[in-house]
Amino acid sequence: MNKSIWLEQESLFEQVRTNINTDLLIIGGGISGTNTLYFLKDSPYKITLINNTNNNTTCNSTAKITYLQQDIYTKISKIYSKETAYQYYKSQIEAISLLTDIIKKENLNCDLEKAPSFIFTNTNKSTFKEEKDFLLSHDIRLKSKKKLPLDLPCYHALEVKDTYVFNPYKYITQLKQKLNTYKNISIYDQSVATSITKEKDQYKVCCNGKTITCKKIIMACGYPFEIEKNFPFTTYLERSIVSAFKYNKEKDFSAINVDQNVLSVRTYKDYLLFLSHSHNINNKENIEKEVKNHLHLQKELFSLDSEYTWINHDIMTNDHLPIAGQVKNTYIYLLTGYNTWGMTNSTICAKLISDLILKKDNAYQKLFDPNRSTNSKRIVNNLLYSISSGSRLICDKFYKNKDFYKDNVEIKKEDGIIYGIYIDQEKKEHKVYNLCPHMKCNLIFNSFDKTWDCPCHGSRFDIDGNVIKGPANYDIKIK
Numbered sequence: 475m476n477k478s479i480w481l482e483q484e485s486l487f488e489q490v491r492t493n494i495n496t497d498l499l500i501i502g503g504g505i506s507g508t509n510t511l512y513f514l515k516d517s518p519y520k521i522t523l524i525n526n527t528n529n530n531t532t533c534n535s536t537a538k539i540t541y542l543q544q545d546i547y548t549k550i551s552k553i554y555s556k557e558t559a560y561q562y563y564k565s566q567i568e569a570i571s572l573l574t575d576i577i578k579k580e581n582l583n584c585d586l587e588k589a590p591s592f593i594f595t596n597t598n599k600s601t602f603k604e605e606k607d608f609l610l611s612h613d614i615r616l617k618s619k620k621k622l623p624l625d626l627p628c629y630h631a632l633e634v635k636d637t638y639v640f641n642p643y644k645y646i647t648q649l650k651q652k653l654n655t656y657k658n659i660s661i662y663d664q665s666v667a668t669s670i671t672k673e674k675d676q677y678k679v680c681c682n683g684k685t686i687t688c689k690k691i692i693m694a695c696g697y698p699f700e701i702e703k704n705f706p707f708t709t710y711l712e713r714s715i716v717s718a719f720k721y722n723k724e725k726d727f728s729a730i731n732v733d734q735n736v737l738s739v740r741t742y743k744d745y746l747l748f749l750s751h752s753h754n755i756n757n758k759e760n761i762e763k764e765v766k767n768h769l770h771l772q773k774e775l776f777s778l779d780s781e782y783t784w785i786n787h788d789i790m791t792n793d794h795l796p797i798a799g800q801v802k803n804t805y806i807y808l809l810t811g812y813n814t815w816g817m818t819n820s821t822i823c824a825k826l827i828s829d830l831i832l833k834k835d836n837a838y839q840k841l842f843d844p845n846r847s848t849n850s851k852r853i854v855n856n857l858l859y860s861i862s863s864g865s866r867l868i869c870d871k872f873y874k875n876k877d878f879y880k881d882n883v884e885i886k887k888e889d890g891i892i893y894g895i896y897i898d899q900e901k902k903e904h905k906v907y908n909l910c911p912h913m914k915c916n917l918i919f920n921s922f923d924k925t926w927d928c929p930c931h932g933s934r935f936d937i938d939g940n941v942i943k944g945p946a947n948y949d950i951k952i953k
């Protein structure tokens with residue numbers, strides 16, 4: 475798999491090799507799980523965190539810490555109200571303060587830099603004006619600009635100054651290393667939870683063939699598994715291409731547009747990170763072609779070649795608010811659905827989950843509640859997404875991926891079972907089941923990363939069938 479500019483080591487801690495008894499089990503060691511562990515570190519509970527790999531959404535993000543998030547306040551206002559959008563704004567401001575405080579207090583050397591954020595448009599789009607009006611109506615200090623600190627097509631921009639950028643890998647790994655020294659905390663990598671069963675007042679979680687017994691589970695693994703059966707209908711996944719290249723800059727900054735074709739940039743040391751080609755993973759576009767188009771656009775805009783190129787996807791909710799809280803009738807807590815703004819949202823949601831566990835009040839409990847009531851606009855969004863993913867599921871059953879693949883990939887049906895075959899450069903055949911164990915969608919070969927990807931809910935497998943990204947937590951190897 476192609477690696478991001480951040481990722482150094484996929485695992486730092488030992489694997490789960492014995493049965494474990496713990497009070498709280500955190501599944502997932504990206505920024506959500508790490509932040510939740512941080513807020514619970516001084517609690518009286520014994521806490522275990524299990525993680526598959528650091529090659530996760532966090533370490534593939536662009537890691538801007540900002541409350542200027544495209545036209546999100548306009549979108550939330552349209553679904554709920556301006557008051558709800560303002561509450562979300564307040565949550566982001568609080569998150570920035572919590573996150574930067576953790577970095578300072580724990581002395582984390584994670585390249586945190588104060589960097590102004592911009593939103594911009596290359597059109598005369600009305601949502602840009604609506605977003606500006608929303609921000610001004612709440613006395614948010616911003617500057618109107620006609621251009622960005624770099625030469626990108628820009629008709630109108632807004633700038634705020636009290637925002638940051640950092641290195642997400644250094645943040646989560648250094649924080650986990652510090653937390654692992656606490657007596658009540660144990661952290662494991664290369665450890666995948668595969669099933670959860672309830673026995674009286676305890677949960678039994680199967681992990682690497684061992685059993686973890688716990689009282690409460692915090693699901694910080696991105697796409698949840700074994701709970702929230704409605705989840706696929708209230709969310710979708712958005713994938714983007716990111717690249718990084720050496721770039722002479724005057725100052726640190728980040729910028730994202732509000733136009734249909736998303737463009738986003740940020741500085742990191744003497745690099746510029748550039749993101750484009752964002753779309754629903756349901757969209758059956760050949761990934762190699764997408765990457766080519768991204769690199770072509772980069773060359774056109776910056777006349778530079780990239781040193782790093784990678785792809786990443788995040789979970790989007792149909793009301794633009796994250797999902798965090800206690801799952802109905804369980805002792806399972808969920809935090810996810812950050813709509814590509816996970817640096818701030820994971821922090822505020824981790825604080826919420828820790829407050830719920832410690833029985834403290836939290837201002838955002840209702841706003842992010844996983845069981846929040848639906849309204850007509852959410853129902854329409856649900857329906858549109860269900861139709862799109864349903865038709866995708868059906869089409870995949872018939873679609874033979876004919877013009878999709880080159881000679882080294884084949885989809886074959888034998889005795890009613892569909893297999894995916896990849897032939898590597900040494901002419902070795904890698905044959906796997908072509909069915910995602912999560913919800914039985916057919917997998918698509920990703921020729922850029924050499925992985926089998928699920929177009930429905932984003933699970934990914936390597937060429938030998940090992941699961942590398944959930945929600946699937948079983949391999950597709952042929953036994």
Ligand SMILES: Cc1cc2nc3c(=O)[nH]c(=O)nc-3n(C[C@H](O)[C@H](O)[C@H](O)COP(=O)(O)OP(=O)(O)OC[C@H]3O[C@@H](n4cnc5c(N)ncnc54)[C@H](O)[C@@H]3O)c2cc1C
Nearest residue numbers: 502504505506526527531532535536537538667815816817
């Ligand atoms: C292209 C792109 C750019 C982005 N840029 C920004 C940005 O600039 N600013 C911003 O705020 N946000 C950004 N985001 C969003 C942000 O990266 C994510 O919202 C955030 O990283 C999600 O963190 P997480 O901890 O919930 O998930 P992850 O980072 O994916 O962590 C989940 C962890 O759980 C583990 N796991 C999964 N299943 C299991 C299992 N069964 N057992 C054990 N472990 C398991 C995984 O290995 C993983 O380590 C971006 C997203 C994308 C796609």
